[in-house]
Amino acid sequence: MKTMEAAELTEKISNCLKEGNIEGVKEVLLSSHATEIATIFHSLDPADRPKLLSSLDTETASKIILELEKGQRQEILSGLDPEYIANIVNEMDSDDAADLISELPEDEARVVLAKMPPEVVKDVVTLLRYPKDSAGGIMQAELVQVTNDSTVRDTINWIRLIADEVEDFYEIYVTDITDKLLGMVSLKKLVLANPLIQVGDIMEQVPVKVTPYVDQEEVANIFKKYDVVSMPVVDDEGRLLGRITADDVIDVITEEASEDIYRFAGVQEYIHPIYTPILTKVRLRIPWILLTLFGELLIAVVIVHTFKPTLERIAILAAFMPAIMATGGNVGLQTTTIVVRGLGMGTINIAQLFQLIFSEIKEGFFLGVICGVVAAIIGGVISMNEPEFIKLAFAIFVSMISAITATSFIGAAAPLVLYKLKFDPAAASGPFLTMFNDIFGSVVYLFIAMLIF
């Protein structure tokens, strides 16, 4: 449905733009949500995009800019006047504004900031201080804050004053005069309260809060655990700095999940299969591919130098290499996935490092025995016409167990060690694991075969 509409709208707009009918463009766009407009934008001829944007009011333009993918956004921004960018940024929440400014080249960012109202600049610059993927990086400065001696009526009057600036909020934060967070009052409670009572008397405890340097993945886990839709950010002294809302967390979770998935697959970042130019796509994909290729060619070197005589004598050995490598690879991938996802979701505790690794090795051995028995029997049957098929089956059995146990060990240990060293555990997965496993699996198999025959 939605895509059909978008396609229709795109055509209408293209036609209007061709005819120079800016009023027509506006008419079509005014009936659409910023998200739909961003979709239309996507499918427009790049040359038409600045025209479209400049035909819109700054509020709508700012929403569209935020909906675009990063690459497209940067392309558009580079063609716009800093003054116009400043107007657009003014319309954004402070967290989005900070993100957008951090994407600009430094000198341009400075020009844009110079053209913005000083009180907004203050908020944005504060946010720019924190890493982009920390609680401070995803919080916004816009919130409703009152001191504990304010009455409910004072609070409502204050809300009336700042209603335009703070668009969506669900609770009022109560602080002392030094900004120290004391509690909160939900809007529901405020609606029901006696206007003359002090908010300090009806406030509740904040269920959970964070400090600004907490990682955004940890923030997402807190939202999941506590089922909140917003959470305050405080400094080490407990002073209120900002708040994080559920819609930001939804973006974080999506982003982190995508990152994990891409890393598993050896893709460096999101690539749109149609809109990304082919050379960019190749550049983003080729590093891991070549790395794997080099790793696998190492196997070729080892085989040529060490196992060639064995293979010449028992050519059929080659027939079972794929089975050993692939099965080991699968088990290793399962193990890493379970460990990486567990670390990401906070269900695995790093204190149990050794218990975890040991448990995976044990399980790997178990799986190895099952696969070893199956593969040895089938392998024996397949090669029954060979004179030494019993020895072959035995080599398959032993190397299957070794390969699967080893990849289980590496599959669990590599992400845990990376995590402990504060690297991203997902880096241990995908191509790296395939490579390790293939090298280990084929060499062990041929080595065992060489010993047996």
Added chain:
Amino acid sequence: MKTMEAAELTEKISNCLKEGNIEGVKEVLLSSHATEIATIFHSLDPADRPKLLSSLDTETASKIILELEKGQRQEILSGLDPEYIANIVNEMDSDDAADLISELPEDEARVVLAKMPPEVVKDVVTLLRYPKDSAGGIMQAELVQVTNDSTVRDTINWIRLIADEVEDFYEIYVTDITDKLLGMVSLKKLVLANPLIQVGDIMEQVPVKVTPYVDQEEVANIFKKYDVVSMPVVDDEGRLLGRITADDVIDVITEEASEDIYRFAGVQEYIHPIYTPILTKVRLRIPWILLTLFGELLIAVVIVHTFKPTLERIAILAAFMPAIMATGGNVGLQTTTIVVRGLGMGTINIAQLFQLIFSEIKEGFFLGVICGVVAAIIGGVISMNEPEFIKLAFAIFVSMISAITATSFIGAAAPLVLYKLKFDPAAASGPFLTMFNDIFGSVVYLFIAMLIF
């Protein structure tokens, strides 16, 4: 920090339970949040768990039950009296209650429902009608609804009446007397409004709504696009049925991302590496592993029956099989990941099916040529002492291009076709792809080699 605390608390509680000191247990638990208690629960001796639960009030117990993993929850519930379960379920929002009841054996569910207040049962039974992973399955019936002719004062009085039942809400839905949704009033607006005005006069349009059979992944995408924290669910006639809140959507996104990731890795569902019994773990992991193993043993059959003479003559051919299989596998995995994730996030449009597949084939060919050249050169150098190393390099070159182009095609086409047929596109990834790719890669390589030599 948090895990340290949990470990300490667990020890304290274990000691109290050993001494039969229930008051001590309560004292420790009263100072902790339900989430922490669930963590403690996790690390307790299974025999102590029912004791702990029964020492708590039903509200806390209901929160803990919801925080547990499904397997653990079912274990606990099976040991509890239906009347106690009914009390616990009564404390939950209708969506959580429906989820929990759907996890119970049918006869037990009926007993529990019979012990619950009829008005709650009505809501729960309505929710049970919708698939668990649809908008209707994740919505809750608790919301604040008033007719358009109510004044602001009426609305506030109504909120006062139902404040206990509807815990968190951020807007009031405005309907006509047939429950048809007309608009909404944010709590912020309600706080600021004249008490005598009718809500119909201050209501805004609902930015977005869904019907109950929309898939939960689509619901999550709508939340992401529109940056809302709650959304109404209406039937085909526009009558208000319930609402979905951001915290439910956060759970959906996490669940869907996990599902995608597990499917990539050939794991059927979340497995906790330490708490899941080893036989369960093996049972959940072995199907894909054995499937891959059988697929790979097919390669062995083909090699033994068709390519043995070629391999006997040129044993060194085996040395390059891993490189061709692994590189093709990597490229295919990248392609599927990009396509599956794009479909999941709604950035790929199925109407562009052929354009997409063609674009991936083109890119695969491009990557294939790069890898083919690199592998042929290195392969040639490695095997320079062989009499026919030029032919070998040529075989590597041609089969690298064929394998990578073919896996790019399958990697893009398989998930798209599954999606079009309304199956889960992620099922095309991981083990299935590895298998296809290994079989295709090795057979093409040996076939080309057989032709050349």
